[in-house]
Amino acid sequence: MTRPxxxxxxxxxxxxxxxxxxxxxxxxLATVGVATCSRCGAVLYRNRRNxxxxxxxxxxxxxxxxxxxxxxxxxxLSFEGQVQETTLVTGIMELYRQxxxxxxxxxxxxxxxxxxxxxxxxxYLLLPLKFDRTPWGIAGVFRVVRLLQPWGMTEVFxxxxxxxxxxxxxxxxxxxxxxxxxxxxxxFVVAATAASLNPDIVWERLTIDT
Amino acid sequence: xxxxxxxYIETALLPLTADKAGVVGCHTCGLLSRRHxxxxxxxxxxxxxxxxxxxxxxxxxxxxxxxxxxxxxLYIPANVLPVMYTTYLGKTKADTILSGVFYFISSGSWHLAxxxxxxxxxxxxxxxxxxxxxxxxVQLRSDRHPQERTRLYRITEAIGRWSMxxxxxxxxxxxxxxxxxxxxxxxxxxxxxxxxxxxITMFAANSFDPRMIWDAMEKRQ
Numbered sequence: 001m002t003r004p005x006x007x008x009x010x011x012x013x014x015x016x017x018x019x020x021x022x023x024x025x026x027x028x029l030a031t032v033g034v035a036t037c038s039r040c041g042a043v044l045y046r047n048r049r050n051x052x053x054x055x056x057x058x059x060x061x062x063x064x065x066x067x068x069x070x071x072x073x074x075x076x077l078s079f080e081g082q083v084q085e086t087t088l089v090t091g092i093m094e095l096y097r098q099x100x101x102x103x104x105x106x107x108x109x110x111x112x113x114x115x116x117x118x119x120x121x122x123x124y125l126l127l128p129l130k131f132d133r134t135p136w137g138i139a140g141v142f143r144v145v146r147l148l149q150p151w152g153m154t155e156v157f158x159x160x161x162x163x164x165x166x167x168x169x170x171x172x173x174x175x176x177x178x179x180x181x182x183x184x185x186x187x188f189v190v191a192a193t194a195a196s197l198n199p200d201i202v203w204e205r206l207t208i209d210t
Numbered sequence: 211x212x213x214x215x216x217x218y219i220e221t222a223l224l225p226l227t228a229d230k231a232g233v234v235g236c237h238t239c240g241l242l243s244r245r246h247x248x249x250x251x252x253x254x255x256x257x258x259x260x261x262x263x264x265x266x267x268x269x270x271x272x273x274x275x276x277x278x279x280x281x282x283x284l285y286i287p288a289n290v291l292p293v294m295y296t297t298y299l300g301k302t303k304a305d306t307i308l309s310g311v312f313y314f315i316s317s318g319s320w321h322l323a324x325x326x327x328x329x330x331x332x333x334x335x336x337x338x339x340x341x342x343x344x345x346x347x348v349q350l351r352s353d354r355h356p357q358e359r360t361r362l363y364r365i366t367e368a369i370g371r372w373s374m375x376x377x378x379x380x381x382x383x384x385x386x387x388x389x390x391x392x393x394x395x396x397x398x399x400x401x402x403x404x405x406x407x408x409x410i411t412m413f414a415a416n417s418f419d420p421r422m423i424w425d426a427m428e429k430r431q
Contacts, residue, residue: 011233011241011242011243011244014233014242015240015242016227016228016234016235016240016242017235018235018237018421019360019363019364019420020227020356020360020421020423020424021227021228021229021235021424021425022226022227023231023233039357039424040356040357040360040420040424041360041361042360042364044240045240074382075382075386077386077387079387079392079393080392082392084387084388086382086385086386090385091381091382091384091385091386092381092385094384094385094388095384095397098384098396098397100397100401100402102402102406103377103381103397103401103402103405106377106405106409107377107378107381110374111378111381139258139259139260140260142259143238143259143260143261146238147238150367150412150416151412153371153374153378156371156372156374156378157374157378159329159372159375159378160376160377160379160382161378161379161382163322163325163326163375163376163378163379164379164380164382164383164386166314166319166322167310167313167314167379167383168383168386168387170317171298171387171393172387172393174386199239199240200240203239203240203241203258206258206259207258208257208258209257209258
């Protein structure tokens with residue numbers, strides 16, 4: 001044998017593909033790079049330029065947009081002289097009032113709570129890390145953030161809004177409000193937050209119990 | 211010392227799975243750790259992030275089947291029952307998901323009709339078909355097209371969220387059109403069943419373990 005054999009016990013130099021279980025040796029990536037599984041093509045790990053700074057900036061921006069999107073009127077509807085304003089939350093309360101508590105809860109969770117928890121959770125974790133401090137409960141908080149990620153559906157919500165605008169436009173005049181534009185921007189910021197995050201920058205700060 | 215320390219493996223030459231090497235990768239943070247036997251550790255935790263470690267997702271086949279069947283049953287009332295009632299100038303009209311699609315076709319916005327049809331009707335049905343196919347192929351220990359099946363799984367997992375479009379559209383309309391007899395929108399039970407289908411199919415995709423596709427390949431060799 002020409003090369004010295006590799007010891008499997010050096011566990012952190014390896015990674016198992018989460019889709020097909022194949023073991024790979026971790027290799028250094030370019031500043032912007034993705035390592036994919038050689039057998040099934042799943043993304044194993046990735047590298048992002050200034051991941052911490054960019055993700056933190058995007059998350060802060062996202063929280064600001066989130067509050068504008070939720071506090072200001074979304075759409076204003078005028079119908080035969082009557083004017084009605086909606087925020088996101090009034091829709092949820094109206095559903096609840098009509099006895100659709102489960103539906104109200106689903107929209108509240110996926111449209112409002114989960115995206116907010118994800119953004120604030122990231123700020124809570126990344127801001128101290130930026131100053132080389134370890135936030136309390138880092139492992140638990142990041143686990144929750146990662147777990148909730150597929151359940152935050154801001155971009156789907158926006159499509160739902162567009163559909164309802166088209167449907168309502170035939171009955172009444174619909175005037176888009178400031179919150180709608182904030183929401184539109186929020187979609188891109190949430191996507192950019194997810195795209196700029198390299199989860200390993202948080203995991204690598206954790207100590208491994210033996 | 212453990213058996214692992216004594217085992218030397220040249221990974222560049224031999225495709226080796228974590229399973230065969232006696233290690234397990236954490237679902238959450240990706241760290242590899244030594245696999246403990248059942249009696250040693252009933253519920254092992256990841257030594258780095260503290261998430262529960264599973265060699266494979268627990269009872270993946272049974273759980274995914276149960277969720278697929280549950281979603282299949284709810285899919286019927288979700289499409290038959292009205293998702294919303296629209297009252298306009300004293301007349302009340304019930305709308306199912308499909309009648310909403312036809313409304314958009316007749317009003318000329320065929321692109322919106324297409325979006326709703328694909329997101330609300332095609333995607334949930336396709337998810338159930340694809341998951342059933344994957345489950346059956348795993349149970350038959352098929353070794354055909356594992357890459358394509360894994361890709362199919364990843365697509366299934368990613369597109370499920372878009373089915374929520376109709377639920378959100380109903381929420382917005384319920385909030386906006388609230389002017390008593392003149393114009394009012396109320397949510398119907400169909401929307402509740404539909405929301406349940408979306409959530410349950412997302413859980414179903416989540417409980418399926420794509421590594422089972424590849425386990426069949428390993429055993430054939």
